[in-house]
Amino acid sequence: MSSGRCEFRTAGHLSEHTRGAFADLGDTAVQDAPPETVISGEAVDDAQLHGVLALILNLGLRVVSLHEMPR
Template sequence: MRGARGWDGLRQGDGAGQQQGGRPVPQESFYEFRVQGRLSEQARHAVGDFSEMQIMPAPPETIIYGSVSDEARLHGILLLLEDLGLHIVSLHQIPDLPAQREEP
């Protein structure tokens, strides 16, 4: 099931910076995922289950910020968003996560 792969991808990779096959693995990167519209409660809960993911409404879109330790984790997040029926408007690597703020 494709959704299961997405969850597996999200759970992988706490070994950022470790050697893999003689090559260093890239350090953790930060990403901004912009999705169309507002997140449903189900989607908010699914994405919010991962403490490193921040959800910020920015009508008419929603911005999801997260840390990504490797390419498999990035693909896992993308699969999760797709499986939740979210339309990804844009994806950007950013220098750092924004300061966390309370949602209304």
């Protein structure tokens, strides 16, 4: 994967505590898009992309979709 912006859509609404887990992605990384939540940020390499995905799964969130938006 080349670096670019990634957008994960997860089912449901995230609590403030869960939103805080994504603070490293920036202030606007987590946005409500009922009935889903959009988590987005820059991914510089595959390792970072997999790290965000692992965090999402470890929090027990269900991924609805993943989109990569190349620069």
